[in-house]
Amino acid sequence: MGNKRMSPFFLMDYGSKVEFPPTDTPRGVGVHPHRGFETVTIAYHGRVAHHDSYGNSGIIGEGDVQWMTAGSGVLHKEYHEKEYAEKGGMFQMIQLWVNLPAKDKMTSPKYQAITKDMMGKYQLPDNGGVVNVIAGEYKGVKGAAKTFTPINMFDIRMNGHGIFEVSLPANFNTGILVVEGKVKVNDTTEAPSDNFVLFKNDGTDIKIEAMENSIIMLLNGETINEPISAYGPFLMNTPEEIHQAIVDVNSGKFGNLED
Ligand code: MN
Numbered sequence: 114m115g116n117k118r119m120s121p122f123f124l125m126d127y128g129s130k131v132e133f134p135p136t137d138t139p140r141g142v143g144v145h146p147h148r149g150f151e152t153v154t155i156a157y158h159g160r161v162a163h164h165d166s167y168g169n170s171g172i173i174g175e176g177d178v179q180w181m182t183a184g185s186g187v188l189h190k191e192y193h194e195k196e197y198a199e200k201g202g203m204f205q206m207i208q209l210w211v212n213l214p215a216k217d218k219m220t221s222p223k224y225q226a227i228t229k230d231m232m233g234k235y236q237l238p239d240n241g242g243v244v245n246v247i248a249g250e251y252k253g254v255k256g257a258a259k260t261f262t263p264i265n266m267f268d269i270r271m272n273g274h275g276i277f278e279v280s281l282p283a284n285f286n287t288g289i290l291v292v293e294g295k296v297k298v299n300d301t302t303e304a305p306s307d308n309f310v311l312f313k314n315d316g317t318d319i320k321i322e323a324m325e326n327s328i329i330m331l332l333n334g335e336t337i338n339e340p341i342s343a344y345g346p347f348l349m350n351t352p353e354e355i356h357q358a359i360v361d362v363n364s365g366k367f368g369n370l371e372d
Pocket of ligand 1 (some may be wrong): 145152189191304
């Protein structure tokens with residue numbers, strides 16, 4: 114997602130909705146490290162099981178968010194949850210990489226398991242739908258996530274013809290992913306599902322009108338104005354810090370985890 118235009122969001126891993134057949138060998142990603150940022154997983158369909166090198170584990174279910182602060186470093190693995198894999202079914206998730214400022218890159222790893230019930234909820238007018246506030250604030254409704262830099266992250270579930278309006282700081286970066294349905298943005302741009310709309314930093318008012326029942330992920334945050342050195346699963350400020358991360362993984366400083 115680039116350095117400056119979507120900072121502090123560094124990467125978005127998104128697959129459009131797909132149906133997986135039943136299987137006895139769950140799909141997923143084997144043991145790998147992270148350092149220097151946060152991974153935020155938002156589950157729309159399907160279930161993912163998670164384990165890490167500190168003994169933490171959990172299941173991310175439909176409508177839930179896992180906010181993992183990798184910080185100084187974890188090894189983890191992420192697989193389709195066993196019962197879901199055995200039954201098969203729809204799968205759709207977003208994983209975001211959220212950068213951390215230099216002063217927090219080596220913070221202790223931690224998790225925020227944010228279930229849909231924990232999110233702040235704002236009912237849109239005229240039966241327009243609901244805004245689930247994951248992080249930040251919308252019209253006085255606060256999100257559940259604690260963030261290191263100012264971030265607004267909204268899961269917006271809109272009924273057809275519902276209207277969502279918001280005013281956001283002009284110097285923050287903003288984008289929306291259309292997860293489901295079709296919307297019209299600022300009375301001009303039509304965006305169907307699986308499309309990402311990146312806003313210019315030249316205004317504050319955003320209007321989203323649902324042309325059918327739609328699900329939107331809105332990402333908004335203050336730019337982290339620091340150099341970026343990125344390599345594989347590490348997101349640091351300098352090449353020296355990347356080198357140190359590799360040394361630390363190889364010397365066991367991220368702990369141990371079986372595949
Ligand atoms: Mn990972």
